[in-house]
Amino acid sequence: MYPGGDRQKVCPGLYTSLEVGSEPASGYEVAVAETAVVADTEDGRIVHYLQPPVKLAPGDKVRGSIDAERRRDHMQQHSGQHVLSAALIELYQIPTVSFHMGEEYCSIDLTTPSLTSEQVVGAEWRANEIIFENRPVTVRFVSRAEAEKLGLRKLPPAERDELRLIEIANFDLSACGGTHVTATGQIGSILLRKTETVRQGMRVEFVCGGRAVRTARRDFTALSGSAKLFSTQLADVPEQIRQTFEDVKLLRKQRDEALEIHPVSDLQIEYSLISRGPEQKIFPALAELGIGVTAYGVLSRGLLGGSKPAAKGDLRVLMPRFAGDNLNRNVKLVDALQALAEEKRVRPAQLAIAWVLAKSQSIVPVIGARTRPQLEESLAALSVQLSPEDLARIENAVPASAVAGSRYAEAHLKHLDSER
Numbered sequence: 001m002y003p004g005g006d007r008q009k010v011c012p013g014l015y016t017s018l019e020v021g022s023e024p025a026s027g028y029e030v031a032v033a034e035t036a037v038v039a040d041t042e043d044g045r046i047v048h049y050l051q052p053p054v055k056l057a058p059g060d061k062v063r064g065s066i067d068a069e070r071r072r073d074h075m076q077q078h079s080g081q082h083v084l085s086a087a088l089i090e091l092y093q094i095p096t097v098s099f100h101m102g103e104e105y106c107s108i109d110l111t112t113p114s115l116t117s118e119q120v121v122g123a124e125w126r127a128n129e130i131i132f133e134n135r136p137v138t139v140r141f142v143s144r145a146e147a148e149k150l151g152l153r154k155l156p157p158a159e160r161d162e163l164r165l166i167e168i169a170n171f172d173l174s175a176c177g178g179t180h181v182t183a184t185g186q187i188g189s190i191l192l193r194k195t196e197t198v199r200q201g202m203r204v205e206f207v208c209g210g211r212a213v214r215t216a217r218r219d220f221t222a223l224s225g226s227a228k229l230f231s232t233q234l235a236d237v238p239e240q241i242r243q244t245f246e247d248v249k250l251l252r253k254q255r256d257e258a259l260e261i262h263p264v265s266d267l268q269i270e271y272s273l274i275s276r277g278p279e280q281k282i283f284p285a286l287a288e289l290g291i292g293v294t295a296y297g298v299l300s301r302g303l304l305g306g307s308k309p310a311a312k313g314d315l316r317v318l319m320p321r322f323a324g325d326n327l328n329r330n331v332k333l334v335d336a337l338q339a340l341a342e343e344k345r346v347r348p349a350q351l352a353i354a355w356v357l358a359k360s361q362s363i364v365p366v367i368g369a370r371t372r373p374q375l376e377e378s379l380a381a382l383s384v385q386l387s388p389e390d391l392a393r394i395e396n397a398v399p400a401s402a403v404a405g406s407r408y409a410e411a412h413l414k415h416l417d418s419e420r
C-alpha cells in the first residue's frame, strides 16, 4: 500500500482481518475494513485510512494485504517505462523528461522535436528484447554522492540524501521510488501506441503486460469488425476505407450535377409519430441539400386519431397495422397518446399533427378531412405549442419501435425504395 502523488498512482490495500490486543495470541477480530487509503503526512509519516473506520489502540496488531492485481499492473507499467526510456537513449539518444501512468494507458514525454514511425517500432522492439531476455531488476539505496559517480540515466532533483536505485542488469540504472518487477520477463510485453507533439517535445503512449494484451484484443476486435463490414482482410481495411471515401466523393459530385440539371425542392413522403423511417437517412440528406418535406399519413390513416376500420369495404383492413393483434397493440399506443393529449386539453389527432409541425420547420403536414368538423379540429393543431420536453415525452409514450405491423403489406413494400 502506498499513497498517490508525484508520478505515482495510489495503491490501496485490503484489511481482511484485524487482531486487536497487546498479545497476538489473545487477539480477536473487531472489524473488517474493506479498503485502506494511504497518504503521506507533512512530517514524513505514512497514515493508513481505514474504511469503514476501526478504533485501534497502540500495540494492536493488524493484518493487511495489497491488491495483488493492481500491484502487478503497476509494476509492469513502471518497469516497462524504465526499459522503454533506456531503449530510446540506447538507440536514438532521446531522453525521457516525464512519465504519466493513467488507468488505461501510460505515456512518456521526450525531449525531441520529432519521432519517426521507424524509431517507434525500433524502440518498441528493443524494449521487448530486453523483456524476453528476462534480465534481473534490483533495488538498492545509495548516497547522492555515490549516485552522481554511478552515472544514472536520470538523476532526480536534489531533495534527499539517499537515493533508491533501480537497476536492469547491463541496461539501465535510474533513481525511482516506484514498485518494480524482479526480472524484466514479468513485464510481459510492451506495446507503443499514439505519438503526439507536445509543448516540450513528443509524447508516446504505451501499455505493458496485461494492458498490452487487453489493448491488442480491443484493437483486434475493432479492426476485424471493420474488415467484416468490407468483407476483406485486416491489412486491407485502410485501402478499403480510402476507396470508399473516393466513391462517396464521386457519388456526391454526381448527385450535385444531377440536382443542377433537375433541381428538387420538395419531397412528399409518409411521416408520422408511428412512421418515422425517413428520420434515419432521408431527412438528414434533405436537410443537407435544402430540400423541404411534404408529409402525408400524419395520422397514419386515422389510426392516431382513434379511428378503426368498421364498415365493409374499408381498405385499411388490408394494411398490417390495422390487422388482427397488431391493431390491439397499436391502439395501446394511441391510448398513451390520448393521455398526453388530455393533459394538453387537445385531441390525440391534434397532438399527432402538432408533433410533426414541431419536429422541423421544413416539414409541411398534409391533412385529409372528410367533414368540416374534422377540418376544424385539424386546423386547431396549428395553435398547439410543443416544447422539446413535450416532444420527448410524446416519443417516449409512443416509441417508434413499439409500433406493430408495417405501413403496407409485404408485396406493396417491395415497390417502395425510399427507406431501404
Ligand SMILES: [Zn+2]
Pocket (backbone or CB within 6 Å): 078, 079, 082, 176, 177, 178
Ligand atoms: Zn520507476
